[in-house]
Amino acid sequence: MDEFTLLARAVPDVPPPSAETVARARERLATRQAPARRPRTRRHWGWPVGAAVATAVVVTTVVIVSNLVGVSGPAPSPAAPPAFEQAPRAYKGLDHLAGARMPRSATKVSLRFRPSSVKIAIVVYCQTPGSIFYSNEGGSSAGGVCGPDGALSMLADKAHEPGWLGRDHTITFWVFPPDAPVARGRGACVPEGACEGKYDLTSPKTADRLAADLGERPGAWSVAAYDAPAAPAISPAG
Template sequence: MDEVTLLAQAVPDVPPPSAETVARARARLATRQAPARRPRTRRHWGWTAGAAVATMAVVTSVVMLVSNLAGVSEPAPRPAASPSSPAFEQAPRVYKGLGRLAGARMSQSATKVGLRFRPTSKKIAIVVFCQRPGSIFFSSEAGSSAGGVCGPDGALSRLADKAYEPGWLGREHDITFWVFPPDAPVARGRASCPPGGACGKKYDLSSPKTADRLAAELGKRPGAWSVAAYDVP
C-alpha cells in the first residue's frame, strides 16, 4: 500500500484524484525515494564486504596458526644424566685435587693388572679402590713392593713414597697390582709367620711369585676394583 492510497483513505470526503494525477505523484515519489534508498543498499553492501574481509582475516589467521602449530614439533626430551660410575669400577678423574695420570680396572678380585705412568711431582698418589671393604692389595715394581687393605673410598700404595728418592721422578713406571678378597688366606704382618718363613696355610705377600700362587689357588672371585696414579694437573 503506497502513500497515495493512504491519503485517499484518510480523507474520504474528497473525490479521488484522476489516474494521470496519481501516476505523476507516484513518479515524483519514486524520484524522491530513489536517492534515499541507494545509501541503504550501499551501507548494506559495505557492511557485508567489511564483514567478509574481517571473517577472511580471522580464517586466515586461524589457518596460519594451525599450520605453524602443526609444523613445530615438540622439543625432544633430554636424556637422563647417567650417574657417575663407582670408583671401584672406574677410578675418578680427580682425587683430592690431583689429576689422573693413568688408570686400570678389573671386574673381579684375585686378579692382577699393570699400571704405567710417568710422575710429574713429589705429590704423586697411587690409589686402589675396592668394591668389597677390607680387600687385600699388593703392589710390586722392580724389587720394591707394598701392600695394604682397600675399600670403596680408596687406599694409598706406599710405592708413591719413593717419589722422594733420587731417580724415581722423571721416568716411566710400570707397577703391577693384585687384589684379593677380605677372607683370602694372607698372613697379616711379620708376626704371622715364624722365623724361617713358615706361614702354615697362609701366604706371605712379599713377592710377585707368592701373589701369583695365591691368585691361582683362589681363582677369580667377586669384587671389582680399580687403581689409578694421580699427580699435579
C-alpha cells in the same frame, strides 16, 4: 465383497451386525488404511553440533597428550660409574695420570705412568670392603686393605727418592677377597711354618701362587695414578 460379508457367511449362526455398525466399522477401517501424512519437520543441528564439540575435545586431548609425550626436558647427565669400576678423574686436587681396572678379584694388573711431582698418589679402589691388595715394582713392594673409598699404595712415597721422578714406572697390583688366606704384617711367617697355611705377600711369585690357588673371585677393582696438574705453558713475550 469385503471382510464383513465374509465374516457373516463364515459364522451363519450369529446374527449379522446392523447396517449402522457395519458403516462405522468400514469408516474406521478406511481411516487406518489411508496413508498417514508425514508432518514437515525442521532440520536442526543439535546432534551434529554436540558431536563436533565432542570431537574437538577428543582432538584437543590427543594433541595435549601428544605434546606431553613428545616434549621432554634436558636429558639428565649420566651417573659416574663407581670408583671400583672406573677410577675417578681427580683425587684430592690431583689429576688423573693413568689407570687400570679388573672386573674380578684374585687377579692382577699393571699400571704404567710417568710422575712429574712428589705429590704423586697411587690409589686402589675395591668393590668389596676389606679387600687385600699387594703392589710391586722391581725390588719394592707395598700392601694394604682397600674398599670403595680407595686406599693409598705407599710405593708413591718413593717419589721423594732421587731418580724416581721424570721416568716411566710399571707397578703391578694384585687384589684378593677379604677372606683370602693372607698373613698380615711383615715377617708374620718367620720362623718358617708360622703362617699356618697362609700366604706371606712379600713377592710377586707368592701373589701369583695365591691368585692361582683361589681362582678369580667376585669383586671389581681399579687402580689409578694421580699427579699435580701440569703448569700452563707461558708463551714468550713477542
